[in-house]
Amino acid sequence: MSLLDMVREAGVIGAGGAGFPTHVKLTSKAEYILLNGAECEPLLRVDQQLMGLFPDEIIKGFQAAGKLVGAKKALIGIKSKHKDVISILGERIAALKAGDFVEVKELPDIYPAGDEQVLVYELTGRVVPETGIPIKVGCVVVNxxxxxxxxxxxxxEHVTEKYITVAGDIPKSFTVKVPVGTPIIDVLKLSGIDNFENYAVIDGGPMMGSVMSNINGYVTKKNKGFVILKKQHHLIRRKSVSIEQAKRVNRATCEQCRMCTDMCPRYLLGHDMQPHKMMRAMNYALKDAEGQKIAQLCCQCNLCELFSCPAGLYPKWANLYFKEKLTKENIRYKPVKSKFYARRSREYRLIPSKRLIARLGLYDFDRPAPMTEVEIKPEMVHIATRQHVGAPAVPIVSVGDHVDAGQQIGKIPEDSLGAAIHTSISGTVEKVDNDFIAIRRG
Known part of the structure; x- marks a missing residue:
């Protein structure tokens, strides 16, 4: 079996949050393969620790992925502040005699350095075209x-476990490896908090993550971290507004200062993303669909909303509103040029992570989240059939079946984009439906 087939069989997906099936990405042919070790979301600490703990495995996996796509160079992007990890990687690359192919390149400590288009520019100097993906400029990005x-x-070995950082207003932040399908509440309770009545939880990082309406879900292969904050924290209040509330606030206050545009990472890369124009279109109920198409260039990094706007308005909501509206109307943005260049002002408008953390009110919670040896052994797991981009996995087990840890329980539908799923524990299948396969231990 080829490595590509093994990756497909193992159910490997983008573990950084996107969840794109990796076996599909690795069928591309690229000049560069880039390892996204930026982990630019405040408080999250998974990738930087994995690179320090498992450098050989990561370098070898990266080499193998690079050979699959035919890359001439494999570049590891990591923030320069992680000096210990950079040193470890450098030593192991030399020891493995991989230096002719694999190279560590340091990134500035900015947000969003982990946005794949920002990463491509920082590591190669190339700008991904509007509406495009990195392969358009000869790059493949992996987490x-x-x-x-x-x-x-x-x-x-199949994907049955996930590394997750738990951080925020808790006694001690930590990172832990858990079985896929573990109840999220079991992970959250490791924080020392048992009653979450006065707390809210952000699924993912503070910038792009959303406030969970229900913490009784289950860990998937896409989860990266959980940020626990008191409900009155301003970040929770900001993230909890509805689109109607955001529209009212925007209409009453926006003065078209265009700071949201001038600080936008995609605008600074030369794209035509201009949030202030979307604010104008929303506030004045402008009907020009042509002018609204640029909303589809938004990467939803949330910088405009949580950092740039001096009045604390909601430009991202305006982008999202038109993005969804035009999608329903089947209207698509089409670039008018093929070559893009970063704007001259970009180097003066990069957002330091420390400033962002202070603006978010997270300064007191910006601390290490060391890998913990705590072992979570859930009595029952719920393996989601939809934890990746594409079609849900098709169950291949039935109620009453005994399954062993690592066994495939869901396959990719025929002629579809998707990923296989596997059980993370040995036990008996208790329930099978369109959304989950439930397995009880033993």
Missing amino acids: VETVLNIYHAGHG
């Missing part, structure tokens, strides 16, 4: 945990 899973797939 740190993803290449670790590629390495394991090459040794016959």
Whole structure:
């Protein structure tokens, strides 16, 4: 079996939050393969630790992925502040005699350095075209945990575990490895908090993550972190507004200062993303669909909303409103040029992570989240059939079946984009439906 087939069989997906099936991405042919070790979301600490703990596995997995796409160079992007990890990677690249192919390149400590288009520019100087993806400029981007899973797939191991950081207003932040399908509440309770009545939880990072309406879900292969904050924290209040509330506030206050545009990472890369124009279109109920199409260039990094706007308005909501509206109307933005260049002002408008953390009110919670040895052994797991981009996995087990940890329980539908799923514990299948396969231990 080829490595590509093993990656497909193992159910490897983008572990950084996107969840794109990796076996599909690795069918591309690229000049560069880039390892996204930026982890630019405040408080999250998974990737930087994995690179320090498993450098050989990550380097070997990255090498293997690079060879699959035919890359001439494999570049590891990591923030320069992680000096210990950079040193470890450099030593191991030399020891593995991989230096002719694999190279560490340091990134500035800015947000959003982990946005794949920002990463491509920082590492190669190339600008991905509007509406495009990195392969358009000869690059494939993979996440740190993803290449670790590629390495394991090459040794016959399937994706059944996930590394997650739990941080925020808790006694001690930590990172933990948990079985896929574990109840999220079991992970959250490791924080020392038992009663979450006065707390809210952000699924993902503070910038792009959303406030969970229900914390009784289950860990998937896409989860990256959970940020626990008191409900009255201003970040929770900001993230909890509805589109109607945002529209009212925007209409009453926006003065068209265009700071949201001038600080936009995609605008600074030369794209035509201009949030202030979307604010104008929303506030004055402008009907020009042609002028609204640029909303589809928004990457939803939330910088405009949580940092740039001096009045604390909601430009991202305006982008999202028109993005969804035009999608329903089947109207698509089409670039008018093919070559893009970063704007001259970009180097003066990069947002330091420390300033962002202070603006978010998270300064007191910006601390290490060391890997913990705590073992979570849930009595029952719920493996989601929809934890990746594409069609849900088709169950291949039935109620009453006994399954062993690592066994495939869901396959990719025929002629569809998708990923296989596997059980993370040994036990008996208790329930099978369109959304979950439930398995009881033992």
